[in-house]
Amino acid sequence: MKTLLAMILSAVFMTAPLFSWAEIAIPMLPPEPPILNNDPLRSPLVVDATYDWRQNFFYIFYDLYTTGDINYMTARRVLRVGQNEYSNTIVELLSEHALFYWFDINGDGKFRHEDNEMWIDPEEDGVNGNEQQYHLPPQDAIPPAPR
């Protein structure tokens, strides 16, 4: 009987996947919902979008589960801005994919890099698994989600 148990245990350990619990704990980043006709504000699941001229990023806020809460956010680099006939700054060209992503994994209504809820995609090639967890220095703030 001991031999049989030892054989079963060794078989289990030999087939155990080669990763650590720390790797298992890092959650998956869901893909960004599609932006229709290059217009975030007319796209399903988009709650709001805003341009931060100081950082030159365009933020898009999503409600992935249609619960009324903002639980996903992206930041794209702004490649070109212009002015409309009223001299208001308008965003003319964005990078195709986001550089930064936030996902409210624990559902507390906040995006906190301490909770592994922020990613960087250095290739800017969309969500495809090469994104990395991103941790800000403590003095840097994440822009608050609009309410």
Ligand SMILES: [Ca+2]
């Ligand atoms: Ca959170």
Ligand SMILES: [Ca+2]
């Ligand atoms: Ca990517």
